[in-house]
Amino acid sequence: MLQDTFERVLPGTRKSTKRHILQCALECFLETGLESTTIDTIRQRSDTSVGTIYHHFGNKEGLVAALFFTALDDHKAVMWPELERASTPKTVIEGLVHSYIHWVTGQPELARFMFLARASVATGPFGEELAARNREQYSFLHKWLAEGVKVGDIRSLPKETYPSLLFGQAENYCRAWLSGRVPTPPSDHASVFAESAWRSLAQTK
Amino acid sequence: MLQDTFERVLPGTRKSTKRHILQCALECFLETGLESTTIDTIRQRSDTSVGTIYHHFGNKEGLVAALFFTALDDHKAVMWPELERASTPKTVIEGLVHSYIHWVTGQPELARFMFLARASVATGPFGEELAARNREQYSFLHKWLAEGVKVGDIRSLPKETYPSLLFGQAENYCRAWLSGRVPTPPSDHASVFAESAWRSLAQTK
Amino acid sequence: MLQDTFERVLPGTRKSTKRHILQCALECFLETGLESTTIDTIRQRSDTSVGTIYHHFGNKEGLVAALFFTALDDHKAVMWPELERASTPKTVIEGLVHSYIHWVTGQPELARFMFLARASVATGPFGEELAARNREQYSFLHKWLAEGVKVGDIRSLPKETYPSLLFGQAENYCRAWLSGRVPTPPSDHASVFAESAWRSLAQTK
Amino acid sequence: MLQDTFERVLPGTRKSTKRHILQCALECFLETGLESTTIDTIRQRSDTSVGTIYHHFGNKEGLVAALFFTALDDHKAVMWPELERASTPKTVIEGLVHSYIHWVTGQPELARFMFLARASVATGPFGEELAARNREQYSFLHKWLAEGVKVGDIRSLPKETYPSLLFGQAENYCRAWLSGRVPTPPSDHASVFAESAWRSLAQTK
DNA sequence: GATGAATGAGCATTCATTCAT
DNA sequence: CATGAATGAATGCTCATTCAT
Numbered sequence: 001m002l003q004d005t006f007e008r009v010l011p012g013t014r015k016s017t018k019r020h021i022l023q024c025a026l027e028c029f030l031e032t033g034l035e036s037t038t039i040d041t042i043r044q045r046s047d048t049s050v051g052t053i054y055h056h057f058g059n060k061e062g063l064v065a066a067l068f069f070t071a072l073d074d075h076k077a078v079m080w081p082e083l084e085r086a087s088t089p090k091t092v093i094e095g096l097v098h099s100y101i102h103w104v105t106g107q108p109e110l111a112r113f114m115f116l117a118r119a120s121v122a123t124g125p126f127g128e129e130l131a132a133r134n135r136e137q138y139s140f141l142h143k144w145l146a147e148g149v150k151v152g153d154i155r156s157l158p159k160e161t162y163p164s165l166l167f168g169q170a171e172n173y174c175r176a177w178l179s180g181r182v183p184t185p186p187s188d189h190a191s192v193f194a195e196s197a198w199r200s201l202a203q204t205k
Numbered sequence: 206m207l208q209d210t211f212e213r214v215l216p217g218t219r220k221s222t223k224r225h226i227l228q229c230a231l232e233c234f235l236e237t238g239l240e241s242t243t244i245d246t247i248r249q250r251s252d253t254s255v256g257t258i259y260h261h262f263g264n265k266e267g268l269v270a271a272l273f274f275t276a277l278d279d280h281k282a283v284m285w286p287e288l289e290r291a292s293t294p295k296t297v298i299e300g301l302v303h304s305y306i307h308w309v310t311g312q313p314e315l316a317r318f319m320f321l322a323r324a325s326v327a328t329g330p331f332g333e334e335l336a337a338r339n340r341e342q343y344s345f346l347h348k349w350l351a352e353g354v355k356v357g358d359i360r361s362l363p364k365e366t367y368p369s370l371l372f373g374q375a376e377n378y379c380r381a382w383l384s385g386r387v388p389t390p391p392s393d394h395a396s397v398f399a400e401s402a403w404r405s406l407a408q409t410k
Numbered sequence: 411m412l413q414d415t416f417e418r419v420l421p422g423t424r425k426s427t428k429r430h431i432l433q434c435a436l437e438c439f440l441e442t443g444l445e446s447t448t449i450d451t452i453r454q455r456s457d458t459s460v461g462t463i464y465h466h467f468g469n470k471e472g473l474v475a476a477l478f479f480t481a482l483d484d485h486k487a488v489m490w491p492e493l494e495r496a497s498t499p500k501t502v503i504e505g506l507v508h509s510y511i512h513w514v515t516g517q518p519e520l521a522r523f524m525f526l527a528r529a530s531v532a533t534g535p536f537g538e539e540l541a542a543r544n545r546e547q548y549s550f551l552h553k554w555l556a557e558g559v560k561v562g563d564i565r566s567l568p569k570e571t572y573p574s575l576l577f578g579q580a581e582n583y584c585r586a587w588l589s590g591r592v593p594t595p596p597s598d599h600a601s602v603f604a605e606s607a608w609r610s611l612a613q614t615k
Numbered sequence: 616m617l618q619d620t621f622e623r624v625l626p627g628t629r630k631s632t633k634r635h636i637l638q639c640a641l642e643c644f645l646e647t648g649l650e651s652t653t654i655d656t657i658r659q660r661s662d663t664s665v666g667t668i669y670h671h672f673g674n675k676e677g678l679v680a681a682l683f684f685t686a687l688d689d690h691k692a693v694m695w696p697e698l699e700r701a702s703t704p705k706t707v708i709e710g711l712v713h714s715y716i717h718w719v720t721g722q723p724e725l726a727r728f729m730f731l732a733r734a735s736v737a738t739g740p741f742g743e744e745l746a747a748r749n750r751e752q753y754s755f756l757h758k759w760l761a762e763g764v765k766v767g768d769i770r771s772l773p774k775e776t777y778p779s780l781l782f783g784q785a786e787n788y789c790r791a792w793l794s795g796r797v798p799t800p801p802s803d804h805a806s807v808f809a810e811s812a813w814r815s816l817a818q819t820k
Numbered sequence: 821g822a823t824g825a826a827t828g829a830g831c832a833t834t835c836a837t838t839c840a841t
Numbered sequence: 842c843a844t845g846a847a848t849g850a851a852t853g854c855t856c857a858t859t860c861a862t
Contacts, residue, residue, distance in 0.1 A: 017825080033328075035240045038852060049827045054854065056825090122384070123238075160387045161394050164378040165401055172373030173366060179324075182365045189366050196370055196405035222842090243835060254844045255837080265836065427821090443738075445650045448856060459823045460858080466821095470857065529794075533648075570797045571788060571804050575811055578787030583779040589737070592775045599776050606780055610811035632846080653831060664848045665833080671846090675832070 006070075018056050021046045022070065025063055030112055034064065034120055065126040068117045071110040072133060078103040079137075083144055089153040092144070093201055094194035097170050104174045105187040112178045138163060145201075155203050165200045169193050214279050214315075223261050226251045227275070230268055235317055239269065239325055270331045273322045276315040277338060283308040284342075288349055294358040297349070298406055299399035302375050309379045310392040317383045343368060350406075360408050370405045374398050415519060419484050428466050431456045432480070435473055440522055444474065444530055475536045478527045481520040482543060488513040489547075493554055499563040502554070503611055504604035507580050514584045515597040522588045548573060555611075565613050575610045579603050621685070633671050636661045637685070640678055645727055649679065649735055680741045683732045686725040687748060693718040694752075698759055704768040707759070708816055709809035712785050719789045720802040727793045753778060760816075770818050780815045784808050 006019045024046035028037040039060060043050050057063040082099045085092065104111040121130055145162055148154035157165070170193040176182045186193070211224045229251035233242040244265060248255050262268040287300045309316040326335055350367055353359030362370070375398040381387045391398070415436070416429045434456035438447040449470060453460050467473040492505045514521040531540055555572055558564035567575070580603040586592045596603070621634045639661035643652040654675060658665050672678040697710045719726040736745055760777055763769030772780070785808040791797045801808070 039854080040852075050854075051827050051856085052825075055827095060853070119384070157397055158389070158394055160381075160389060161378060161397050164374045164381065164398070168374035168377030169369045169405065170373070171377060173369040176365075176369065179327075184363070184365060189363055192362055192366050192370075199404040200374065200401035244837085245835075248845095256839085256844050257842075259837070260842070449858085450856075453824095461823050461860085462821075464858070532794075567807055568799065568804055570791075570799060571807050574784045574788040574791065574808070578784035579779045579815065580783070582783030582786060583776060586775075586779065589734075594773070594775060599773055602772055602776050603779070606815035609814040610784065654833080655831080658849095666835085666848050667846075669833070670848095 017048065017052065021048060021053055021056060021063075022067055026067055026109060026113060029064070029067070029116060030109055034116055061120075061124050061126075064117050065121055065124070067113060068121045069126075069129075071107070071114050072130075074107060074110060075103055075114070076133075076137065078106075080140075083140055089148050090198050090202070093166065093198045094191075096166065097194040097197045098190050100167055100170055101174065101186045101190045101193065104178070105185050108178060111174065115175060115178065141166075149203075152203055152205075154201055157201075162201070166197050169196055211275075214275055222253065222257065226253060226258055226261060226268075227272060231272055231314060231318060234269070234272070234321060235314055239321055266329050266331075269322055270326055270329070272318060273326045274331075274334075276312070276319050277335075279312060279315060280308055280319070281338075281342065283311075285345075288345055294353050295403050295407070298371065298403045299396075301371060302399040302402045303395050305372055305375055306379065306391045306395045306398065309383070310390050313383060316379065320380060320383065346371075354408075357408055357410075359406055362406075367406070371402050374401055415517070416480075419480055419520075427458065427462065431458060431463055431466060431473075432477060436477055436519055436523060439474070439477070439526060440519055444526055471534050471536075474527050475531055475534070477523060478531045479536075479539075481517070481524050482540075484517060484520060485513055485524070486543075486547065488516075490550075493550055499558050500608050500612070503576065503608045504601075506576060507604040507607045508600050510577055511580055511584065511596045511600045511603065514588070515595050518588060521584065525585060525588065551576075559613075562613055562615075564611055567611075572611070576607050579606055632663065632667065636663060636668055636671060636678075637682055641682055641724060641728060644679070644682070644731065645724055649731055676735075676739050676741075679732050680736055680739070682728060683736045684741075684744075686722070686729050687745075689722060689725060690718055690729070691748075691752065693721075695755075698755055704763050705813050705817070708781065708813045709806075711781060712809040712812045713805050715782055715785055716789065716801045716805045716808065719793070720800050723793060726789065730790060730793065756781075764818075767818055767820075769816055772816075777816070781812050784811055 006023050021042065025037075025042045028042050028045055031037075032041065039050055039053060042063075043053060046053075053063065057066055079096070079099050082095045083092065085095060087095070118130075121127065142159060142162070145154055149156045170186065173182070173189065173193065174186050177184070177186050211228050226247065230242075230247045233247050233250055236242075237246065244255055244258060247268075248258060251258075258268070262271055284301070284304050287304045288297065290297065290300060292300070323335075326332065347364060347367070350359055354361045375391065375395075378387070378394065378398065379391050382389070382391050416433050431452065435447075435452045438451050438455055441447075442451065449460055449463060452473075453463060456463075463473070467476055489506070489509050492509045493502065495502065495505060497505070528540075531537065552569060552572070555564055559566045580596065580600075583592070583599065583603065584596050587594070587596055621638050636657065640652075640657045643656050643660055646652075647656065654665055654668060657678075658668060661668075668678065672681055694711070694714050697714045698707065700707065700710060702710070733745075736742065757774060757777070760769055764771045785801065785805075788797070788804065788808065789801050792799070792801050
């Protein structure tokens with residue numbers, strides 16, 4: 001299953017070598033952590049050479065970033081459509097939480113890697129790119145919410161609290177599941193988190 | 206202000222040297238990260254010698270753990286009393302969120318350090334100690350919630366989702382604030398998160 | 411101007427690719443040094459491929475040697491004729507110094523490269539070829555000087571000191587100019603060095 | 616003999632380890648060249664550890680610089696006194712050349728190393744320090760020469776040509792000797808170079 | 821001729837840790 | 842208690858060179 005992650009995620013990437021290294025690196029990072037994984041570990045697992053790794057990714061940071069943005073793209077592709085589904089506010093809000101949980105449950109490796117690598121990527125040379133993508137992603141959400149506030153469906157709250165109210169609970173549980181602190185997959189509780197998000201955001205008349 | 210953190214937190218520690226090293230190490234870890242901070246960096250900042258550092262903390266992991274459990278103790282001392290305050294369920298739930306946010310806002314360095322070091326401590330030789338403390342801490346909470354469920358104040362939900370529902374939103378925002386992604390301190394939005402937590406957990410009759 | 415160096419120096423080289431690589435390699439070596447210049451740097455600047463570079467020059471050492479001997483040929487072509495000009499000893503000696511300075515001033519890139527690469531070439535597999543060329547070049551000079559000594563025009567001195575007495579001062583200044591330690595081009599002081607060389611070598615009756 | 620170089624040159628250096636590493640590094644650099652000598656080569660020869668080498672010198676560049684400035688100090692200590700010897704201009708000029716040759720002949724290892732490392736040091740982070748020392752050193756010489764010009768003993772020439780006229784010939788021969796191109800030590804020809812320098816600089820009435 | 825992916829030995833440097841003083 | 846010289850395994854990365862296409 002893990003073997004196929006990048007065939008699905010990066011179907012355009014013909015170069016099997018590059019994709020293969022990404023796959024192996026992901027496994028190494030998840031097993032051993034970002035800093036503890038050495039280039040040589042990845043080389044052994046992927047059965048290539050350090051030269052090849054550097055040829056394709058420049059350096060370790062570049063490899064991490066390539067992996068991270070691949071995950072981000074995949075995450076985004078699952079999340080976006082939800083906002084555009086014409087439906088009631090409740091359905092959209094709950095749909096967003098469901099989508100988030102669906103992605104994490106479907107791609108636990110990529111999800112864990114994103115939690116693992118976010119701080120590192122944000123600090124490194126690709127930090128600005130990451131920040132830009134985040135801004136772009138949330139601007140859509142904020143536009144949708146602003147509309148909901150105007151119509152009287154959504155509570156009027158400080159803008160910066162919305163993402164936390166919407167995803168905070170689900171994310172917290174996903175972290176716990178991904179790190180093994182709780183055994184039950186978030187998908188089993190998706191409705192709980194979806195409903196709580198709606199309770200948190202809904203304007204009660 | 207930062208200078209006094211450990212005088213308040215570790216009033217018993219007479220040895221100014223040890224406390225001084227802890228303070229300097231905290232600053233280094235926050236500025237440079239756990240792995241990137243070297244013993245020599247801490248030595249320079251604290252103007253001692255590597256020998257002294259090893260004398261007091263055994264090794265780098267021990268230094269991190271000392272710092273982490275100091276923070277955990279402080280955090281716990283602020284959080285616990287809340288559960289014991291006799292009051293309405295709503296007040297207790299909201300009080301817990303307020304306490305959490307109060308601590309993070311009052312000890313941002315320690316809070317950031319806890320987010321920074323948790324994974325490392327959990328994996329290392331002090332992992333079991335950390336897990337035990339967590340179990341102990343949450344068992345009180347779960348007992349209190351079970352009571353609320355029985356009485357009909359609290360929604361009956363999977364036990365493992367409660368912590369996420371209670372703290373997830375506040376924690377998510379605190380992370381964002383501590384990492385600089387949002388500028389407004391969580392204390393400014395404490396009521397929002399407190400109320401949302403209550404909405405998420407309250408049994409609506 | 412630099413663009414044309416090899417069109418003048420290597421007019422026979424039809425293959426513009428080869429000449430282009432030589433030109434780019436020269437620029438790289440001068441800017442970054444012999445060892446610090448990598449094949450990949452040259453590849454980037456010349457917009458070719460490593461394969462092409464290796465196809466034409468065998469290896470890095472071969473590229474350096476090709477450049478060096480090109481410079482040596484050019485240098486020789488300017489210097490030789492001077493010895494054959496029928497004239498007074500003074501004119502010949504001064505002419506040699508003038509020629510040397512004229513070449514360095516006219517081909518500062520090649521001259522700098524010769525100073526840069528001589529040690530490397532002398533140690534490498536082309537060392538013997540270089541030594542042979544040097545012997546050949548100086549044998550003419552020594553023959554001419556021996557004649558001058560016999561006739562009583564030139565001081566009788568240890569044979570091995572003549573090259574140093576003749577070119578040492580000019581060379582020292584040229585090095586200083588090429589490395590930027592002095593701003594005035596050697597051509598401005600050519601007569602000073604020419605006259606001093608003659609003073610050093612002339613038999614005072 | 617080589618063993619004692621640094622006991623004479625750095626008598627104040629008590630730390631035998633540091634001095635020992637300097638000595639071994641000098642030998643390695645002379646045998647193998649600056650770039651081709653690896654830290655590990657020096658470690659093997661000095662029978663210490665890489666950690667110790669880095670502890671004392673920071674990095675390879677620092678080791679080269681330490682060696683270079685040690686040589687420069689020694690060179691300076693031999694050259695300076697000559698200018699202060701009250702004597703005829705001819706004696707001073709010839710004395711300077713003799714001193715130069717005497718130092719090179721007496722410290723061939725240090726002399727070779729200076730030729731080897733100068734370019735590297737000049738380009739690196741210690742370049743400005745080197746330039747400053749050179750300026751200081753030559754300012755004395757230029758003052759002395761200016762006096763000689765005023766009195767009518769020394770030819771009036773462009774200031775920047777004097778060092779080349781004075782030392783160029785000797786230096787050129789020393790380079791040839793140190794690199795093995797000529798077998799006879801410069802000391803055997805010291806008078807030739809001293810006299811030629813005087814001929815080059817003397818004002819002929 | 822031209823290309824560039826692949827190779828892997830080799831290198832400078834880092835850093836936690838030890839221990840004699 | 843304090844010091845800091847010494848250690849050496851480990852690591853990220855470089856780069857000349859090869860070779861299949």
